[in-house]
Amino acid sequence: MRDDACDFRRLFLSGAALLDVRAPVEFARGAFPGAVNLPLMNDDERHQVGLCYQEQGQQAAIALGHRLVSGDVRAARTAAWAAFARAHPEGYLYCFRGGMRSQIVQQWLRDDAGIAYPRVTGGYKAMRAYLIDVIDAAAAECGLLILGGLTGSGKTELIADLMASQDAAIDLEGEARHRGSSFGRRAVAQPTQIDFESDLAVALLRHRASGRAALVVEDEGRFIGARNLPQSFYLAMQAAPLVWLEEPFEARVDRVLEDYVLGLSQEFIEALGEEAGFAAYAARLQDAMAAISRRLGGALYGRLSDLLGQALERQAESGQTELHRGWIGVLLRQYYDPMYAYQRERREARIVFRGERAAALAFLRERTRA
Numbered sequence: 001m002r003d004d005a006c007d008f009r010r011l012f013l014s015g016a017a018l019l020d021v022r023a024p025v026e027f028a029r030g031a032f033p034g035a036v037n038l039p040l041m042n043d044d045e046r047h048q049v050g051l052c053y054q055e056q057g058q059q060a061a062i063a064l065g066h067r068l069v070s071g072d073v074r075a076a077r078t079a080a081w082a083a084f085a086r087a088h089p090e091g092y093l094y095c096f097r098g099g100m101r102s103q104i105v106q107q108w109l110r111d112d113a114g115i116a117y118p119r120v121t122g123g124y125k126a127m128r129a130y131l132i133d134v135i136d137a138a139a140a141e142c143g144l145l146i147l148g149g150l151t152g153s154g155k156t157e158l159i160a161d162l163m164a165s166q167d168a169a170i171d172l173e174g175e176a177r178h179r180g181s182s183f184g185r186r187a188v189a190q191p192t193q194i195d196f197e198s199d200l201a202v203a204l205l206r207h208r209a210s211g212r213a214a215l216v217v218e219d220e221g222r223f224i225g226a227r228n229l230p231q232s233f234y235l236a237m238q239a240a241p242l243v244w245l246e247e248p249f250e251a252r253v254d255r256v257l258e259d260y261v262l263g264l265s266q267e268f269i270e271a272l273g274e275e276a277g278f279a280a281y282a283a284r285l286q287d288a289m290a291a292i293s294r295r296l297g298g299a300l301y302g303r304l305s306d307l308l309g310q311a312l313e314r315q316a317e318s319g320q321t322e323l324h325r326g327w328i329g330v331l332l333r334q335y336y337d338p339m340y341a342y343q344r345e346r347r348e349a350r351i352v353f354r355g356e357r358a359a360a361l362a363f364l365r366e367r368t369r370a
Helices: 008-014 024-029 043-056 058-068 071-087 100-113 123-141 155-164 172-176 193-210 231-239 249-272 274-291 298-318 324-346 357-369
Strands: 018-020 092-094 144-149 215-218 242-245 351-355
Touching: 008 123, 008 193, 018 071, 024 043, 043 058, 071 100, 092 100, 092 123, 123 193, 123 231, 144 155, 144 231, 144 357, 155 215, 155 357, 172 193, 172 215, 215 357, 242 357, 249 274, 249 324, 274 298, 298 324, 351 357
Parallel strands: 018 092, 144 215, 144 242, 242 351
Antiparallel strands: none
């Protein structure tokens, strides 16, 4: 049998398959990229064993666990683990601390299926601690470059261009499944905070292993939707050099229309079907506008709400989306642009380059490959 894993760096860089044998409720709170949950005990069984441990002690709890997971239940779960092990012979299994549950799974795989399968020493807890350390170390050492620009200037697209050509960039909004603004919620749910941090840590680990000179990330606030950037990484972003992307106003309106109207409506329709999807998409835009109503002020909010309502009505009737340009243009000129202009002035000393897309892309490629 291969040795149990204790080299977490090699484990995550290799992309080895991970079999998580914790209970579903534990897995739902957070796991690691690509991990598959095939638990030793389900949530109810785990709850019963926990109560028994509190009331009668460890030996009684172990005995109860073996009674609950026996016979056909044990056979079915062992068969599922065996199928995973055969499909992923390079993988590892883990429980919370790398202790009893993972050892039991190892033993049953060996005794019942004839498979020797290694586990992760220290389990989920040790791997989670390691990834937190990765984020802290990367924040201090990886040479961040921050890509800023007004709303709709194409920052996320430029990050995607860098990633496609294997330059050093991480899409923070992609990891968070949120576009970052009040209008940034997607049709799909955001990952848990732990999953977001784990995905970010593995991406940072791979960046550092690549030997790239710098790492480009998009300018973000502390929160990306309901997920928050780890403090060490966020503070490093606030001190890093800033590249400012400039785009004409009409091009920015086009991009916002593409992302927040055409793209978002399609996401909801694909997820929920035509009628329910469009209704959910329209509600999402209206809720987002209402969420910033106090900052807009009553008169501006009323105007924007009316323009949005008219645009949604036209879109529902005929599929035409041109009316959306009305509220998008007003929102950019009177809300987002002044806010971003103020932020840019405060950070003027950090700006090391400003320019349009092609020039900014060339600058960033040169800096990351240096």
